[in-house]
Amino acid sequence: xSHKKKTATRRGNHEGSIYQRKDGVWISQISIGLKPDGKPLxxxxxxxxxxxxxxxxxxxxxxxxxxxxxxxxxxxxxxxxMFWLMNYxxxxxxxxxxxxxxxxxxxxxxxxxxxxxxxxLNIDNLQPHFKMLLNKYELDTVxxxxxxxxxxxxxxxxxxxxxxxxxxxIKFKSIERKAKENTEEKEQKALPExxxxxxxxxxxxxxxxxxxxxxxxxAGLRPGEVIGLRWRDIDFQNETLSVVRGMxxxxxFDSEGNVVARKTVIGKTKTAGSVRTNPIPKLLLQTLSxxxxxxxxxxxxxxxxxxxxDDFVFGTNKGELRSYSGTKHMFDRFLKRNNLDGKxxxxxxxxxxxxxxxxxxxxxxxxxxxxxxxxxxxxxMIYNTVRDNKYLESAIGVxxxxxxxxxxxxxEPADKHKYYRAPKNKAVMQPITxxxxxxxxxxxxxxxxxxxxxxxxxxxxxxxxxxxxEFLSSMKKKSEAEM
Numbered sequence: 001x002s003h004k005k006k007t008a009t010r011r012g013n014h015e016g017s018i019y020q021r022k023d024g025v026w027i028s029q030i031s032i033g034l035k036p037d038g039k040p041l042x043x044x045x046x047x048x049x050x051x052x053x054x055x056x057x058x059x060x061x062x063x064x065x066x067x068x069x070x071x072x073x074x075x076x077x078x079x080x081x082m083f084w085l086m087n088y089x090x091x092x093x094x095x096x097x098x099x100x101x102x103x104x105x106x107x108x109x110x111x112x113x114x115x116x117x118x119x120x121l122n123i124d125n126l127q128p129h130f131k132m133l134l135n136k137y138e139l140d141t142v143x144x145x146x147x148x149x150x151x152x153x154x155x156x157x158x159x160x161x162x163x164x165x166x167x168x169x170i171k172f173k174s175i176e177r178k179a180k181e182n183t184e185e186k187e188q189k190a191l192p193e194x195x196x197x198x199x200x201x202x203x204x205x206x207x208x209x210x211x212x213x214x215x216x217x218x219a220g221l222r223p224g225e226v227i228g229l230r231w232r233d234i235d236f237q238n239e240t241l242s243v244v245r246g247m248x249x250x251x252x253f254d255s256e257g258n259v260v261a262r263k264t265v266i267g268k269t270k271t272a273g274s275v276r277t278n279p280i281p282k283l284l285l286q287t288l289s290x291x292x293x294x295x296x297x298x299x300x301x302x303x304x305x306x307x308x309x310d311d312f313v314f315g316t317n318k319g320e321l322r323s324y325s326g327t328k329h330m331f332d333r334f335l336k337r338n339n340l341d342g343k344x345x346x347x348x349x350x351x352x353x354x355x356x357x358x359x360x361x362x363x364x365x366x367x368x369x370x371x372x373x374x375x376x377x378x379x380x381m382i383y384n385t386v387r388d389n390k391y392l393e394s395a396i397g398v399x400x401x402x403x404x405x406x407x408x409x410x411x412e413p414a415d416k417h418k419y420y421r422a423p424k425n426k427a428v429m430q431p432i433t434x435x436x437x438x439x440x441x442x443x444x445x446x447x448x449x450x451x452x453x454x455x456x457x458x459x460x461x462x463x464x465x466x467x468x469x470e471f472l473s474s475m476k477k478k479s480e481a482e483m
Contacts, residue, residue, distance in 0.1 A: 018054060028053035030060050075161060078114030081105060081152050086257060088155065095250040101148050102257040108133060108145045118156040121166050130170055139172060146170065190356040191217075191349045199345065202338035209334050211291035212314050212327075213350055215241075218284040220354035223347040224248055225274070227322050231292070232309040239285055242277040249324060288313075 017029040028045045045056040085105065090098050112129055113121065133142045150167040157165055191199065203210040215226050224246040233242045252261040292307055299306040304319045311319055314327075328347065335341040358368045 018050060020050070024048075026050050026053045028057055030057050032060055075117055076114065077116050077118060078110045080118070080156075081109070082257065084152055084155050086253075086255065089151070090253075094248075095252075096248065098253075099251050099259060100144070102253070104145045104148055106257075109149055118153065118161045119163075121153070121162070123166050123169050126166055127170060130172075134172070143172065146172075189349070190352040191345065195340070195343060195345065196353070198338075199340065202334070202340060205338065206334060207291060207294050208314070209331065211287050214284050214287050215313075216347065216350035217353050219278060219280050220351055222246065222274075222351060223324060223327070227312075227314055227324065227327060229313040230310055231307060231313055234288060234313070236285065236289065239279055239282070240277050241280045244275055246274070 018026065020026050026047045026049060028047075029042050031040045032043050043060060045053050047053040047056065082105075085098075085101060089101055093101065130142060130146065133145065146167060150165060153162065153165045153167055156162050199213075203213055212226060215221055215229070216223065219241050221229075221241075221243060225243050228246045229241075229243075233244065234240075235242070249262050251259040252263070254260050291313075295306045298317060302317060304317065305311055306315065306317075306319050312321055314322060316322055331347065332341065335343075335345060355368050359365075
């Protein structure tokens with residue numbers, strides 16, 4: 001029995017997988033995306049000829065560049081974007097940032113566009129939603145939502161689900177910042193001046209919080225950076241303090257993006273610019289030295305290592321890393337003991353007090369930026385609230401002391417010419433000294449009668465008439481002759 005020789009064929013570019021089974025049936029397959037478990041999602045077609053199965057792949061190919069596209073009719077934004085978040089976005093951002101991404105997606109994207117297909121989105125159904133968000137939230141929040149959604153749509157664009165990203169056409173005014181109601185009254189970015197002295201007096205009653213709070217207040221450290229300090233970061237000889245790490249709380253997620261646990265860990269600083277070595281004032285250096293002596297005595301009593309180079313400066317009495325929440329609860333109790341609770345004192349106010357103290361002394365903002373570990377100078381200036389207190393008036397006062405001569409009284413010389421001079425070579429109009437007489441109606445009528453009488457008198461002379469009756473008689477004859 002003769003067998004038909006099978007001819008080897010090579011599929012064309014971007015055609016997916018095309019082959020012929022032993023029974024002669026042609027098969028074409030193409031990957032159209034990924035399943036929720038991450039495995040490839042394939043579409044399979046059968047036909048009698050190679051051309052037939054190749055033609056069935058055409059709807060799944062991008063007409064412009066031949067890229068494989070996902071089966072568009074099966075993709076809904078909520079499930080597809082969650083897949084993208086849990087498999088792609090999570091690998092590119094820090095855990096706490098990813099938690100914010102999940103929250104923004106569930107609060108501001110899924111409720112409105114969850115049942116949409118990516119190709120259903122356009123500027124007309126996107127703009128009203130973002131306009132509503134701008135009316136309810138701060139501009140920074142809306143920008144984060146837009147960036148997250150746009151990032152996902154770029155992924156869809158790359159996968160061939162959409163032909164363009166509609167969010168790229170939506171713009172926000174950078175000056176249109178929606179502030180929270182009465183934000184300036186509710187939030188103090190630095191410790192108010194009237195509370196600074198009472199707060200410092202209270203610190204003298206607690207070894208731990210005096211060292212902890214003055215490190216934030218006199219060195220400008222974030223709470224997580226203070227908690228993450230080790231003794232080797234403090235150079236007592238050169239009077240410097242190095243920030244190379246920070247404490248952070250990392251959330252753990254389930255397959256649906258829900259936070260199932262949180263753990264306190266030591267990680268990198270908030271930004272690359274946050275890594276810094278700063279000089280510190282002698283007052284803080286002495287406070288830290290006293291704190292180290294206090295910890296050394298405690299080490300002898302407990303037997304735990306507390307002052308080694310790798311030990312935490314502000315660790316627990318067992319030398320373990322403190323949590324942020326635990327430290328904050330201790331701080332709240334400390335404030336209550338000293339009758340400072342309810343006055344709005346917060347950890348971050350201590351750091352901002354550091355920057356404001358420098359601004360009050362007219363320190364160059366670039367220097368403050370370096371000491372604070374900010375990446376951008378704009379961030380440093382946000383926390384400058386000097387304009388809200390008396391130091392602005394003090395700054396303006398320099399004009400009074402530097403330019404005292406400007407405050408002297410004006411004394412003009414007696415022979416000083418006036419500012420106004422008459423234009424040269426031009427007649428100068430003289431003022432009218434005589435009053436202008438305005439004629440009344442009766443005066444005008446008298447003048448008219450006098451004018452008529454003069455005309456009649458002249459006519460009598462011209463016609464040699466001496467009697468008025470004779471004049472009237474001659475005028476009557478003349479009139480009859482003309483008739």
